[in-house]
Structure formats: C-alpha cells, structure tokens
Amino acid sequence: MSDFNDAAFGAGHDHIFLGSAHEQNERRTWAVIALCSAMMVVEIVGGSLFGSLALVADGLHMSTHAGAMLIAALAYTYARKHATDSRFVFGTGKLGDLAGFTSAIVLAMIALLIGYEAVSRFLSPVPIHFGEAIPIAVVGLLVNLASVWLLGGDHHGHGHAHSHGHGHGNEHGHDDHAHEDDAQKVFTASGVFDVSIFEDGVPPVFRVAPATAGSRLEAAGGAITTVRPDGSRQVFDLVERGGYLESKDHIPEPHAFKAVVRMAGGEYEVEFEEHVHHDEVDHAAIRDHNMRSAYIHVIADAAVSVLAIVGLLLARAFGWLWMDPLAGVIGALVIANWSYGLMRDTGAILLDINPDRRMADNVRQVIEDSGDKVIDLHVWRLGPGHMSAVVSVATSESHRDSRFYHAVLKRFKGLSHVTVEVQPAQAAA
Incomplete structure (x- = not known):
C-alpha cells in the first residue's frame, strides 16, 4: 500500500503563487500607463492644434506603448483578484507568463513594422522635418526614461535569506560570516553557548562554542539529541576540540529538527530550520516575466528613441539621410532579439518546462x-518564486511516510507545492 499525500509549503498553502512584489509591480505598471496616456493626449491635441503631423504620429505611437503596458497591468490585476478562485487548479501565478508571451508577440510585430518602414525609406527616401522630429524624439526618450524609473530598475532583484545554523568557520571554529540567527543560543549555569551546524567544506557536524567571555566549557563534553518531525531520534556525543565542542558523528539531511542539548548539568531545547542557499535557486525560477515584458517595452522604446536622435542629428549635420532608416533597422533587430528571448522563456514556462x-x-x-x-x-x-514538485519515493524504512519527506523538502523555500507518493522498496522493485 503506497502512502499518497499532498501538502503545500509557505505561501502556497492556499494555492496563491503570485510573485513577492506582485502588488508593487501592478501599481508601477498602472503609473506608467497613466504617464504614457497623458503624453499621448498632449501630443495628439498639440499636434492637431499646431498642424504638426509628426507630433500626432508620435502621440499615436505613444498609444500603442500604453496599450502594451495595459496587457501587463490587466494581467497583474486579474491574477490578484482571482488568486483564490478554485477554478484555477494551480492558482493564477502563470498569468504573468501568459501576458509576457503576448507582449513578446506584440514586440515582434513592432519590430517588423519598424523594419518595414525603415526598408521603405531606404528605397524611397522622404524629406525629414528636423525641427519637429528631433525635439519629439527627445521628449519620447524622456518619457521612456521616466517609465523605466517608475517600473524600477531592479525588476529582477529578489532576496533569499539563509538562516540554517551553518557556520563558515576559521581554524578556531568561529563563524567569520555568520549572522546572529545562524547559531542557536543556550543559557546554562556555566554561561551562554552558541549551538550551530558547521559544514564548511566538510560533512555537517554540531558545534558548541562559548558566546560570552565568561562561559566555560566542560571537559566531559555533552550530547545533542535530534528529534525529527516523524518522531525519530538520534544522539550525537560531543567531544572537546580546543575551545569548542564538536559532535563525533555527522548530521544526516535534512537539517530541520528540534535539538535537545545536554551539557553543564542540564537539558536545553533549540530548533533548526533549514533553507535552501540563495545560490541554489535558479534565476529563471523567480523572474517575473510580466514585469520583464513591461520593462523590455520601455527599454526598447528608449533604445529606438536614442537611435532616432543619433540618426537625425547625423542626417542633419552631414546630409546622410540614410542614417535615419539605418537607425530604424538596428532598432528593429534589437527589439526582435529581445522579443525572441521573452517568447522563448515565457513559452517554456507555459509548457511546464522545468526552469x-x-x-x-x-x-x-x-x-x-x-x-x-x-x-x-x-x-x-x-x-514567480514558486515551484511545484511531484515525487514518488521507494523506501525500506517502514516508519517513513509522506510527512517525513515533506519535512525533508521544507528546506527548499522555493517549493511552494509538493505532492509525495511513498512506496515500499519491494513493491517498487
């Protein structure tokens, strides 16, 4: 008889798998839409009043920019409002990837249109009104830079804390890079001691070191008993290593358990919770592709504005009218490349490829x-930041059920939803 159980960790318990900065990114995207819409109205109205076709054309271009942003904004809003809708079996976390894929297609179409227009101007040059075109391109660049600022430059940034109790120590057994919460403190009649798990290039062991100047270690050492979530216990004898105590035996994974420390004539209980190291998390698993698509839109527009300004200035200074369409071709190729990358990454997630x-x-x-x-x-x-796993395990340990493996996998904070099937080793064979 196999044991089949499903559980979710952390934020995934209620099947809400939105990114950690979802609401903040939603507000940023709507702010960019407001800015682009305001600029669009000003340019269209101003161009109509002053008879500037170029100004009206740029206003219409700004409307497509706002429309592209609208895809991202609506995806954020819809995903948030329907995050608890049971019709979405695994939540609405992938809606941002769907929006990103759609935006990638829009970007590809924009690249084609720019490329087509540029080639047309190569074949049939048209007169350029430099007095209007250059200021409009500058204004467009300023709007795009403001949009970049509103969206936030570090749209890929995600922090991952690690509070495991692992020390990275020197020859004296002290942790040169430890945070205060890396070691668990015990207060005994002989003083205050730090209890940590040390594994700097060696198999993990317990270490007990004085935390204050007046704390005294006993030559007799002591012992630490681990109590795991399934109730299993293991005793680790401590020996003196010259300034600190260390367990003789190595600590098996996972390092999530209660630890009863026996020393200085008493027993003291501490608890260790293991988290995945930040460098064990692949960036693709935490990236918000919806924000990435919005960011690429404004960066692409800014790049086109820069190329347009350079092309117009050179065309006016040296009479190189071909510089303007050449800048368009370069811009189209850059946007097409970004579009391909976004389409590839979001498409992979929509097809459930493991990132x-x-x-x-x-x-x-x-x-x-x-x-x-x-x-x-x-x-x-x-x-973004939420992974799911379905695991089938064969074990010869009769006391290990699905709860044991859920406890084992709790070390991976990126795993928000886990399903475990446990089979006896004989049955699996």
Whole structure:
C-alpha cells in the first residue's frame, strides 16, 4: 500500500503563487500607463492644434506603448483578484507568463513594422522635418526614461535569506560570516553557548562554542539529541576540540529538527530550520516575466528613441539621410532579439518546462542521501518564486511516510507545492 499525500509549503498553502512584489509591480505598471496616456493626449491635441503631423504620429505611437503596458497591468490585476478562485487548479501565478508571451508577440510585430518602414525609406527616401522630429524624439526618450524609473530598475532583484545554523568557520571554529540567527543560543549555569551546524567544506557536524567571555566549557563534553518531525531520534556525543565542542558523528539531511542539548548539568531545547542557499535557486525560477515584458517595452522604446536622435542629428549635420532608416533597422533587430528571448522563456514556462534543473537535482539528492530511491520526479514553475514538485519515493524504512519527506523538502523555500507518493522498496522493485 503506497502512502499518497499532498501538502503545500509557505505561501502556497492556499494555492496563491503570485510573485513577492506582485502588488508593487501592478501599481508601477498602472503609473506608467497613466504617464504614457497623458503624453499621448498632449501630443495628439498639440499636434492637431499646431498642424504638426509628426507630433500626432508620435502621440499615436505613444498609444500603442500604453496599450502594451495595459496587457501587463490587466494581467497583474486579474491574477490578484482571482488568486483564490478554485477554478484555477494551480492558482493564477502563470498569468504573468501568459501576458509576457503576448507582449513578446506584440514586440515582434513592432519590430517588423519598424523594419518595414525603415526598408521603405531606404528605397524611397522622404524629406525629414528636423525641427519637429528631433525635439519629439527627445521628449519620447524622456518619457521612456521616466517609465523605466517608475517600473524600477531592479525588476529582477529578489532576496533569499539563509538562516540554517551553518557556520563558515576559521581554524578556531568561529563563524567569520555568520549572522546572529545562524547559531542557536543556550543559557546554562556555566554561561551562554552558541549551538550551530558547521559544514564548511566538510560533512555537517554540531558545534558548541562559548558566546560570552565568561562561559566555560566542560571537559566531559555533552550530547545533542535530534528529534525529527516523524518522531525519530538520534544522539550525537560531543567531544572537546580546543575551545569548542564538536559532535563525533555527522548530521544526516535534512537539517530541520528540534535539538535537545545536554551539557553543564542540564537539558536545553533549540530548533533548526533549514533553507535552501540563495545560490541554489535558479534565476529563471523567480523572474517575473510580466514585469520583464513591461520593462523590455520601455527599454526598447528608449533604445529606438536614442537611435532616432543619433540618426537625425547625423542626417542633419552631414546630409546622410540614410542614417535615419539605418537607425530604424538596428532598432528593429534589437527589439526582435529581445522579443525572441521573452517568447522563448515565457513559452517554456507555459509548457511546464522545468526552469530550475538544480532544484530537481537537489530534491533528488536530499531524498536519496537518506537511503531512499526516487522513482519519479517532476518539478515545474507555478509563478514567480514558486515551484511545484511531484515525487514518488521507494523506501525500506517502514516508519517513513509522506510527512517525513515533506519535512525533508521544507528546506527548499522555493517549493511552494509538493505532492509525495511513498512506496515500499519491494513493491517498487
């Protein structure tokens, strides 16, 4: 009889798999739409009043820019409002990827239109009104730079804390780079001590070191008993290593458990929670492609504005009228390249291609390090920063059920939804 159980970790418990900055990005996108819409109205009305066809044309161009932003904004709003809708089996986290894919298609069409217009002007040059065209291109660039600022320059930035109790120590056993919450403190009759898990290039072991100047270690050492979520216990004897105590035996994964420290004539309970290291998370798993698509739109527009300004200035200064369409061709190629990258990445997520192979490898390793066998494993992305895993495990340990493996996989904070099937090793064979 196999044990089949489903559970979700962290924010994924209610199947809400939106990015951590979802609402902030939503507000930013609407702000850019407001700016572009205001600029559009000013240019169209101003161009109509002063008889400037170029100004009206740029106003209409600004309307397509606002329309592209509208795709991203509506995706953010719809995903947020329907995040708890049970009709979406795995939430609305992928709506941003769908919007990003749509925006990539729009970008590709814009690249084609710019390229077509540029080639047409190569074949049939038209007179350029430099007095109108250059100021409009400058204004367009300023609007795009303002849009970039509103969207926020670090749209890919995501922080990942690591508070595992692992030390990265020197020859004295102290942690040169530790944060205060890396070690668990115990207060004994002999003083205050730091209890941590040390694994700097070596198999993980417990270390107990004085936390204050007056704390005294006992020569007899002590012991630490781990109590895991499934109730299993393991005792680690501590020996003196010259200024600190260290466990004789290595600590098996996962490093999420309660630890009862026996020393200085008493027992003291601490708890360790293991998190994935920030460098074990693939960037593709946390990227917000909806914000990326909005950002690419404004960057692409800014790049075209810069190329247009350069082309117009050279055309006016040296009479090189071909510089204007050449700038258009270069701009079209740049936008097409960005469009392809966005289409490739969002399309892969919509087709459930695993964007984080390291996550899958780490999930397999942490289970098989416990002596079990992973029969089947599927890992895919549900939304920015949210991964899902379906794992089938064969084990010869009768006391290990799905709860044990959920506890094992809690170390991976990027895993927001996990389904585990447990089979006896004989049945799997």
